[in-house]
Amino acid sequence: MLTNYLKIAFRSLLKNRAYSFLNIFGLTIGITCSFLIYLYVQDELTFDSQHTKADRIFRVACEYSLPNNGGTEKWAVMSDWVPQYFVKDYPEVLKAVRFRKSQNVVVERPEGVERFYEEVVYADSAVFSVFDFPLLKGDSRTALNEPFTVVISEHIAQKYFGSTDPMGKVLSLPDFNTQLTVKGILAPIPHNSHLKFHVLASFETLRATNRTSENNWWNFSTYVYLETQKGTDPEDLENKIKRISAKYILDQEESSGYRQEYYLMPLKDIHLKSSFRAEFAPGGNMNNVRIFALIGLFILLIACINFMNLATARSVKRAKEVGVRKVVGAYKKHLIVQFLNESVVLSFLAMVLSVALILLALPLLNDFTNKQLVFNPLSDPGPAVILLGITMLVGLLAGSYPALVLSSFKPVETLKGSFQNSSKGAMLRKFLVVFQFVISIALIISTYVVFNQLQYMRQLELGFQKERMIYLPTRFGQGTAEKFAVLRDELKQTAAVKGTALSSNVPGVELGNNVVRLGWDNNAEWSDMRFLAVDYDFIDLYGLKMAAGRGFDRSFPSDETEGFILNESGVKRLGFDSPQAALGKPLRWQNRQGRVIGVVRDFYFMSVQQEVEPFIMVMLADRTPGYLSVNVATDGFGQVVNEIEARFNEIMPDRIFEYYFLDQDFDEQYKAEANFSRIFTVFSFVAIWIACMGLYGLASYTAEQKMKEIGVRKVLGATVAGIVALLSGAFIKLVVIAFVLASPLAYFAMDNWLAGFAERISIGAIAFIISLVFALLITLLTISYQSIRAARANPIKSLRYE
Template sequence: MIRNYLKIAWRNLKKNQVFSFINIFGLSLGLACFVLIALYVSDELRYDRHHEFADRIYRVDSDIRMGGTDLSLSVTSDPMGETLKAEFPQVLEYVRIYNNTGAKLIRRGSEFIQEEQVAHADSTLFDLFTLPVIAGQGSHALNAPNTVVISESAASRYFGSPQAAVGQVLETNDPGDGNYQVTAVFEDIPEQSHFHFDFFFSMQNVSYNWGNYGSHNFHTYLLLAEGADPADFPEKFEQIIVEYLSPLLRDFMDTDLESFRQSGNRIEYSLMPLTDIHLQSDRSFELEPNGNIQNVYIFGLAALFVLVIACVNFMNLSTARSAGRAREVGIRKTLGSRKPALVGQFLTESTLLAALALALALGLCALAMPWFNDLSGKSLVISDLWRPGYLLFLLLLPFVVGILAGLYPAFFLAAFNPVRVLKGGGATGNAESRFRNALVVFQFAVSIILIIGTLVIYNQLEFIRNMRIGFDKEQVVVVETDGIPGSSRETFKNEAAELAGVHAATFGGYLPVANSSRGDTTFSMDPVMTEDNVFNMQIWRSDFDYIPTLGMELLQGRNFSREFGTDSTALIINERAAKILGVDNPVGEQLYTQSPDMSEPLIFTIIGVVRDFNFESLRQNVGPLAIRLGRNDWVTAFRVDPQGLESTLAQIEARYREVAPGMPFTYTFLDESFDQMYRQEQRMGQVALSFAVLAILIACLGLFGLVTYVAEQRTREIGIRKVLGASLGNILGLLSRDFLKLVLIAFVIGSPVAWWAMHSWLEDFAYRVPIGAWIFLATGGAALGIALLTVAFKAVRAALANPVKSLRTE
């Protein structure tokens, strides 16, 4: 029976080649999108699940509010893990990762290589995380100072092989004894991880004020006992706050915890599951830029919509061709075929069509994979589909799609009355026509939603690019100068600043882009800090040339000057900080903060107010910030002339080589670093555009098929109208009027849905563009124009046909 079904199905596909092509090609586009996004979503959901104890590992996060300033941190204090393990039996072990030291320069042969993926970690690193050791021993690898464990790739780069690396010494640019012995080599960390370090150095080499519960700089991970409930930890964190932070509050601002909280301030800790970090954490000081669960939803829904539109095409064209299959159904029923057998026949046809579409879709996936990887930032390969789980998914996919897409047409066709159709009665009716119209409306409504989404995303990205952000990011070259001896960095900056193509130069360890140095401090306008007068503020260190080099605008007061010896205790604050102080002209006012040893307050004098500049992503409002004179010379920024840029860079590099022979010369452009902060939005815009184009293409294929069907059904009518004098415009209007009405209805339905979706998306941005009426007008016009062109292509051919031939067809 199945063989017979397949034979009949194949004959029908060959007999109706135009409809078969439209169905197979449209469905293959939908399936290709679906398969690619399934790979993407699966990859995103696998992050950090390769660790043996992934379901029991949690990161300790911190939330601090002080003086109206909120900090949402992925780090906590250095003694937090040790305290939790000592006082709560639910915590079996902890590990801290510290990466505030930034990149390290590591010697390879006669030159130094700048390594970015470096961190310091506790010796318990291998007790929590599954990092398979392929040479050496991991359990005690970081117990001693000046030890390091490295990845397999790093071992191959520096020593030729993992086995050859163990026992060797890595020479770094760390102050003091910068030599580290390699004690173990681990397998490269999988891509599906929220950190990818190649070097873990001993935590004992970190120079730090240890034991400070009020300083938050360490990523702390806990391994909980089996059966331990994370919901119990708020109570445990409260005990730590009462026991260890309350004394700090008394010493720091002479207040107790209750008064501190009553003033609207708070310090809270929480646990973040390891497997949730990549998609659901967007806190300050993440080890790497994370993904976004919202993007997974958007990608998934868009792919599902495209697939559904392709399935809708199948339903539409199958029911539209019902008249052509009516006589077949009537004869088969007369000869004894029962409804289940007919349903099975039609479902076999739809499944065969889906299988052919899947085969074509896999070819499209292979061709599109490089483009998709570039779009999504992944490294997926088509061979991933041959894994057991994916293979089962592919085997089931044509059956699921074939049944879902063919179920309604199968029951619709199998329900024909044999007597009526054999007598020449109509096989279809108004109900079936209304159903087809509803499907067309659905297709174009989804397409309109995707078009509006694309326009809003691109409009927001243009707004970000052109928004006044308070500094000039264009033509600023940022050079890593960590490899230059400290005494020579000033010389390098000054000599490079005298080059003809360089307009200004400054040390730029603190820059208003992601992955730059940050630091916050608690300040007060009064010598005695209380819970009512303190506030947190970013404190950046700069030199005398920082503000003019970055094109910032001073609104009040002056810049730092070498003529004022007191500027070592001076501050330049931003507008937001001035508003918190509540003073019209804060120049001359004093701010107080505690010294590192908490012995006596440090006093700073405000000498200027700079216009607010966005030093974080535009998803966040500008917070309070102060700039003070200080060392930040591990990076140097140059404002350069765009004319002769290559020559200028070569000259800067030559000056660098003079003071740092053998060290790597590394530079970036500030505007590129700024754009990098919005890479996810750029990818989302490209994905939305791609899916919108595909959705429109598939919908137009279906519309073309329906117009073809309608033109065939009304061949005689068109011929008569032409004989009676109907013009090309009359015929075109006759065939297109009803379809354009459906597109208008789709616009009315899709527009509010798109507005709601994009309004929700824009709420993630503190600075956002309004959703203008022009977006909806442009989308509506585009949808109508595309639909009209699709209808007109077939309608014009029907209208230009010889009416004599048209009448003879009847």
């Protein structure tokens, strides 16, 4: 019987090649896209799941606030002095592991002939017992027990030691006059881990070089992860540790006005649910993951709907076959199995094509998402099983209704031919077409909104000059401030350079924060603000506009230690009604006291996704600058960069020259949104395209069914335009109904998505007008060929059998 079913299935495929192609190709695209989205979503949801103790590992976040006056800050980092108390005071905590990043430290080759910048991460020796970071060489139990020890990746081993065995060799950090002995080689860390590093040094090295925070609860620089006992209630433990600072430094909190609270975040939630300051690595977005999962489901549903529509529409062609089978003894369940079998065969043919498409499309998806997604059924059969499951689901889902419809035909009606004029299934086909286009139109509206929001963020006036701006990080090193000051002054004399300035930060690099006290009274309340330390030329270099007062001026030497500049948000934070009202008011910041000399207009120091925060601008004075900004007067960057490098090497021959373009780096903040927009757009148009394929097949069948009616109309004088309008009208009505249903759904979905942006577009009527026009246009283009072909057919051919 099964053999017979397969024969009939393949005969039906070959007999109706056009419809078979539409079905198979639609299912192929649907399975391919839904599986690619599955790979992406699974990768996002399984971040950090490779650790066997992942369910018992929690990162501690520190929230501190000024309850009476100021905002709340939630940091992914905290003081390295605090974790010892978690272990000592709470039996639920087995171990605490600290990580501290030291970005772009100079590392020297053993021969001393070449230096590179590397990110060195310091960690406690317990890191290998809490996390699963296996070593290819070395003993994980002792590798980081002592100071001045390090484990490195294979990449670093090859880079610094070539083919020589690196075990026992030394890596030099000249900035800290430190040498690290290699005690192990790290196995490759999975790409879906938020903890990634190539150079992992012992935390004891920081203690040995006096770079830890002894008795200091306020130095936010260290990531802390806790391994808890089995059966520990995270919520209960969080309540216990939340106010541990009150137990040890209550007097400091009361005198400063700051209050600390600690929170636990499960390791596996960090990538998608954490968005604190100073994250270890950029995270994902759970809302985006949900959106992609829904699109994958919609694409699969649309592909299934296509199959159901075409199968039920062509049910008349199979009606006599069903009647004959029933007359000779076939039961309804046998017919259901037969038609489900045909559907599953189609799905498996589609799956074979899908595997090839998946292998071709995966590198493009990886480029879009900056991931390393892999599909290799031989080495990892799990995804292949999922693909097989999707195929079976599609086959059964798509074939279920057609099987029920076809198996329910009455043999008397089908064999007499009276079934030919039945409208059985017509209402369902209309409903399914509407459902398809509800999804499609909602995706068109959403794509328009996502694209325009991204464009709006990129084109929004930021309030500062970022074009033709190059910046050089100062990094570490003895005499760095003095040498960069010399470089700054020399570059000013270069014809191709419009200006230079030193500062603690540049736009796009997160500002530090501290407290400001209005007035010099020690009993006055503190206000929390970001701060930016600059030289005299920074304001002019970046084109900042003054709302009141003046900028820093060399003719006022007191500006270096007593001058403060606020932004407009800072003025509001301190309670002034206007920028002018703040001028001349006494302030205290850290150990400085002075007066407000000016107010700059608010500008977006960080992404426009965030609101402009209050900040205070001070002179660098004795602070070490973090960056040198250079405004280039021409677009010929190559020659200017060469000249800057030559001057840099003359002044600092022992340093590594590096530079960055401010506009490119600032726009990197929108990279996640840009990737989301691209992927969303691609899969949305795939969904629309699959819906159009089904519409094309349905239009073709409708035109075929109405050939005799069209012939009669033409004989009676109907025009081609009139007949095309007749055939198209029914589909146009369905699209309009779909638009009415899709519009509120798309509006509420996009309004919710836009709520995550500080600066956002409004969803105007234009988005809906464009989506309706586009939907109608693609509908007309899709069905026009079949409609015009039917309208222009010779009526004699369709009527000669009457």
